Amino acid sequence: RFTLAHVGDCRVYRWHADQLQRISDDHVWDQPGMQHVLKRALGLDQHLVVDFLDGELRENESFLMLSDGVWATLGDTAIAAILRDQPDLDSAVQTLVSAAHLAGSQDNASALLVRVEALGESSIGDALIHLQQWPLPPPLKPGQHFEGWQVVEVLGHSQQSLLYRVLDAQQQPWLLKTLPGHLHDDHQAGQSLLSEEWFLRRVAGRHFPEVHAATARQHLYYVMREYPGQTLAEHLQQHGPLPLAQWQDLAERLLRAVGLLHRRQILHRDIKPENLLLGDDGELRLLDFGLAYCPGLSEDQAHLLPGTPSYIAPEAFNGVAPTPRQDLYAVGVTLYHLLTGHFPYGEIEAFQRPRFTTPVSANRYRPDLPDWLEQSLERAVQADPAQRYETAEEWLLVLEQGERRSLSVRPRPLLEREPLKVWRTLALVSLLLNLLLLYLLLHH
Incomplete structure (x- = not known):
């Protein structure tokens, strides 16, 4: 188009x-x-x-x-x-x-x-035609050669997917993703796998895994490049909350990636630190498109509650169809968690029916956080979607303009950050002093 x-x-x-x-x-x-x-x-x-x-x-x-x-x-x-x-x-x-x-x-x-020299696949329908033609790969063993790939090991095996590490003819590492054997007749699972590949092809670029052309493919799978590095969840676990300068740099890169996704009419629906890879090459990549949604193509999945509960937007719990603002909410919770180690509404467990009131201010955990950054983060995680950013670009502009302000701003005084605690403490100290004076007067 x-x-x-x-x-x-x-x-x-x-x-x-x-x-x-x-x-x-x-x-x-x-x-x-x-x-x-x-x-x-x-x-x-x-x-x-x-x-x-x-x-x-x-x-x-x-x-x-x-x-x-x-x-x-x-x-x-x-x-x-x-x-x-x-x-x-x-x-x-x-x-x-x-x-x-x-x-x-x-x-x-x-x-x-x-x-226009040539046209690409006109729609995901072209890709899904292969569903009728391709069987699942047989179980693959280390050292085995399969359709031009050398199998190294099984990297992951869940109810929904099977992941192998493989090498190409130049001994470069790739990841081969397919379905476990019990899903061989599951048309919906096969369609989701090919949809995932199609979405990744549509957003090809530095912020996403490269998908191999796989021209000799005769089975139901796809292959993406493996990148050395660690997820931001692993980074948080090993090093704790991010320093402000690094956090802001990663925030801007994540928003550029999400903005590109949304311009391609794709919603990720599972943005969280576990799905953000900080590569050894310095790039930040958004992984795992297994729950991605495209209006008009994934309508049968619109009612499903996707992702990890703590990152799911409040309106999604009420059955509201996927929107870009739900992705941006997940970005907000992700960035809040990377900055503080906490969640704005507390951690939400599976099957819990959460209540959303007022998010906890991020500067409670990070007193070094400038006001403008705290306010931008608070807007991103509002329970009411109308109060959030409308687009990734809108939020990105706030961060880019904020770069002109120093990130090494002195922490706000305690009286500004926690006025209630300060006045309560002063009142308590005053009461104790008065009681002490009264005691001294009575004993003289």
Whole structure:
């Protein structure tokens, strides 16, 4: 699919089968002599209004973007004629710009041409077709060779998945994930496994495990790269709560990863320190897409309560369908836990029906926490989803702007942090002094 976001007076066209189709509107005044005056642009008004369009891609079509110095001078007929005469992309844009200059254009003349060479899998349905064709791998033993992989060991075995460490032909380590034998006829489990692979392919990048192409595959499994390192849960257990500077760096990287997921219409639904790997290469990666959800593709799982109870958003306990704000709540609890070693509403056990009132302020455990950071964290873990951040990018902006403030701010005075305790203590001391004075007076 393609998505177009547009504001201003550049034009975007689709060019396919020798037909030119304009797909953008010019945000200019219609009055005579005003056709080059923008009525919508960055910085023109208090709020920016952007046109959005999305649609399905076609193989071998092209997208053309032209500044008004080209389209206003040449017109659509001449533009189409040049595209027909110049099949080479570079030659076509050079000819468009040169023709505009020769025709007397005095404005900026720029042209960009992009061709769609091939289409990827159009939907998860394409991937799930293989479900009918592929059996589960047989039980694999260390030293065995299987479809081009050398099996090293069984790394994990649960009711829902089976994980092997394997080596490729270059002796590089990978992880092969499949289903345990008792699920060989479970269509839902097979669909979840392939969905997990499809989600990872959609978000390929530095914050996620790389998935192997596995072109010779004849069984139901997928292979992802193994990265040396430790999870943030392991790091917390070994080293305790994170120093502020490291915490903020990891928080920003996690929010970038979650923001990318949400822009791809994928909700992770199991964000927690155990699923965050801090690699030896310094990268932070989000693991385990076994519970991931995509609206329209995973509707049969929308009612399930996923993940670990302490990280599940309050509204999910009431059956509310998955939303990005639920993921952001899990990010908030994760970051709170990494910073304090505690949970904002206390640890929640499985099958417990939790009550959410007011979260415990993080600076109770971390007096070195600046006010602005404490407030940003408190907003992320609000029980009411409407009071949380709407997007990962919104929260990321708060953290990035906060970087201008020092993280080595002196802790707030105890009177500000715990006023009730201070006044109670003072009252108690005052009472004791008065009792002592009264005793001395009576005995003299």
